[in-house]
Amino acid sequence: CDYELIKLRSVSLEALGENEPGASISRCNTLRCYPAKVPELIQNCCDYLEKNALQTVGLFRVGVSKKRLKELKDQVNLNRSLTFDVSTNAHDIAGLIKEFLRELPEPLLTRDLCSPFLNIPSS
Numbered sequence: 001c002d003y004e005l006i007k008l009r010s011v012s013l014e015a016l017g018e019n020e021p022g023a024s025i026s027r028c029n030t031l032r033c034y035p036a037k038v039p040e041l042i043q044n045c046c047d048y049l050e051k052n053a054l055q056t057v058g059l060f061r062v063g064v065s066k067k068r069l070k071e072l073k074d075q076v077n078l079n080r081s082l083t084f085d086v087s088t089n090a091h092d093i094a095g096l097i098k099e100f101l102r103e104l105p106e107p108l109l110t111r112d113l114c115s116p117f118l119n120i121p122s123s
């Protein structure tokens with residue numbers, strides 16, 4: 001994929017939130033992170049799903065049209081935001097979140113943290 005989201009995600013979430021050395025200021029300003037260091041796109045998508053789709057069957061499980069996903073990516077690349085309207089489908093938004101997470105250069109649960117996470121005793 002050669003859409004702009006990949007370029008925006010090429011820095012760690014911490015770098016986006018704190019403008020650490022090596023983080024592109026333009027990327028930080030473009031992506032606009034919330035105080036919790038969550039990209040605005042993801043926060044807006046989660047807010048939409050929380051308000052409109054908590055009872056949606058198969059959310060994050062049902063597949064999404066590749067064409068529709070490309071349209072959403074193009075909208076984000078063009079406007080730097082996502083507009084929710086009557087044509088917005090909860091599965092499409094969930095698919096966009098999954099795509100964002102899937103294409104992160106480094107997983108949220110890094111390899112360094114995987115073992116400690118798995119070794120946490122269940123309570």
